Amino acid sequence: MKSNFIFFARLSVMALFLMIAGSVATAQVNSNTQTVTLTAILNESLTVNLSGNTVTFSMTPGAANNAGNTTITATTNWALNGGRNTVRLYAYFAAAATALTNGAGGNIPSSAFKIAVNGGASNALVNTVAFGGTTAGLQLFSQAITNANRVSNRSDTLGFTIDLSGGTLPTLAPGGYNGTLNIQAQATP
Amino acid sequence: MQRLQLINLFLTIALMAMGSVCARSQTLTVALSANTVNFNLTAGSNTNPGNNSVTVTTTCNCFLQTVNVYAYFNNAASALSQSGNNIPSSAFQISANSGGFQSLINTEPFGGVSAGIRISNFFTFFPGFGSPHSDTMNFNIDLSGGTLPSLPPGTYSGTLNIRAQAP
Numbered sequence: 001m002k003s004n005f006i007f008f009a010r011l012s013v014m015a016l017f018l019m020i021a022g023s024v025a026t027a028q029v030n031s032n033t034q035t036v037t038l039t040a041i042l043n044e045s046l047t048v049n050l051s052g053n054t055v056t057f058s059m060t061p062g063a064a065n066n067a068g069n070t071t072i073t074a075t076t077n078w079a080l081n082g083g084r085n086t087v088r089l090y091a092y093f094a095a096a097a098t099a100l101t102n103g104a105g106g107n108i109p110s111s112a113f114k115i116a117v118n119g120g121a122s123n124a125l126v127n128t129v130a131f132g133g134t135t136a137g138l139q140l141f142s143q144a145i146t147n148a149n150r151v152s153n154r155s156d157t158l159g160f161t162i163d164l165s166g167g168t169l170p171t172l173a174p175g176g177y178n179g180t181l182n183i184q185a186q187a188t189p
Numbered sequence: 190m191q192r193l194q195l196i197n198l199f200l201t202i203a204l205m206a207m208g209s210v211c212a213r214s215q216t217l218t219v220a221l222s223a224n225t226v227n228f229n230l231t232a233g234s235n236t237n238p239g240n241n242s243v244t245v246t247t248t249c250n251c252f253l254q255t256v257n258v259y260a261y262f263n264n265a266a267s268a269l270s271q272s273g274n275n276i277p278s279s280a281f282q283i284s285a286n287s288g289g290f291q292s293l294i295n296t297e298p299f300g301g302v303s304a305g306i307r308i309s310n311f312f313t314f315f316p317g318f319g320s321p322h323s324d325t326m327n328f329n330i331d332l333s334g335g336t337l338p339s340l341p342p343g344t345y346s347g348t349l350n351i352r353a354q355a356p
Contacts, residue, residue: 029216030217030299030352035351036349038281039346041227042332043229044342045232079341079342082341
C-alpha cells in the first residue's frame with residue numbers, strides 16, 4: 001500500500017513538472033492590439049493682464065498735464081488659429097462724456113484722458129474702437145500676426161494724463177472724480 | 190495493486206496531456222471599456238485630463254505565466270499631431286489604477302522607441318485564478334514643457350495602442 005502511494009506521488013510530481021515545463025517552455029505570447037482614439041482640442045486664446053488696477057491723479061485746475069501716479073504694463077498673450085492676421089489692443093471708456101465723474105454732475109470726458117504707450121506721445125481717447133462708447137476709445141497697438149508669432153505675447157507700458165485745459169474743464173468743480181478705464185484685445189479676422 | 194498502478198498511469202498521462210494541450214493553446218487577449226478619449230487643452234497647462242478613463246481587461250488562458258500590459262504610440266515625437274505640429278509621447282501621461290501619472294517615455298516590446306509604458310504586471314496561475322485582470326487608466330496631457338506652451342491651437346489626433354505580452 002505504501003509503495004503504491006510512493007509510486008503515485010512520484011508520477012504525480014513528474015506529471016506536474018512536465019505540465020509546468022510544457023507551459024514554461026512555450027514561446028512568448030502576444031495579445032491582440034486594442035486602440036484608443038485620442039482627440040485633443042487646443043482652443044484659441046487671447047488674454048490681457050495688467051500690472052496694476054489703480055491709477056490716482058492729483059489735478060490742478062486748468063492744467064494740461066495731470067499725470068497719473070503710476071504707469072501700468074499691459075501684457076497681451078495670444079494663441080491664434082491660422083487665418084488671424086492682426087491683434088489689436090484697445091483702451092476705452094463706456095461713455096465718452098463721463099469718463100470720470102464726481103457723482104454730482106461734474107464730468108471729465110474721455111477726450112481729456114490721454115494715454116502714452118511705451119513712452120510715446122499721449123493720445124486722447126476720442127476714437128470709436130471695437131469696444132466701449134462712441135468716440136470713447138484709443139487703439140494702443142496693432143500687431144501683425146504670421147505663423148512665426150501665432151503663439152506669442154507682448155508687453156506695453158501705459159502712462160496716463162488728464163488734460164484740464166480745454167473747453168469748460170478749467171472750471172471743473174473741485175472734488176474726487178472716479179472712472180473705469182477698460183483694456184481689451186481683439187484678434188481679427 | 191496492478192489496477193491501482195494502471196489508474197495512476199492513466200491519471201499521469203491525462204495530466205501530461207492536459208499540460209501539453211494547455212501549453213499549446215495559450216491565448217492572451219486585451220479588451221477596452223472605451224476606444225475614445227477627448228481632451229480640452231489649455232495652452233501651457235500641465236493639467237489637461239482626458240474626459241473619461243479606460244479599463245483594460247486582460248485575459249490569459251495560460252498556466253503559471255507572468256503577463257505584462259503595455260500602452261504605446263508608434264512614434265515618440267508625434268503621439269498626437271495636427272498640420273505638422275506634434276504633441277510627443279513624453280507629454281502624454283497615464284495613471285494606472287489611480288497611481289501617479291507616468292509619461293510614455295520607455296522603450297517597450299511594442300511601439301516606437303521611447304514611446305511606451307508598462308501599465309501593469311500580473312501572474313496567472315491558471316485560467317480563472319489571476320486572470321482576467323483589469324487595469325483602469327486615466328489620461329493627462331502636459332503642455333508645460335519645452336516648446337509645448339507655444340503649441341498652435343487646433344485639433345490634435347493620435348492613436349494609443351494597448352497590448353499585452355506573456356514573455
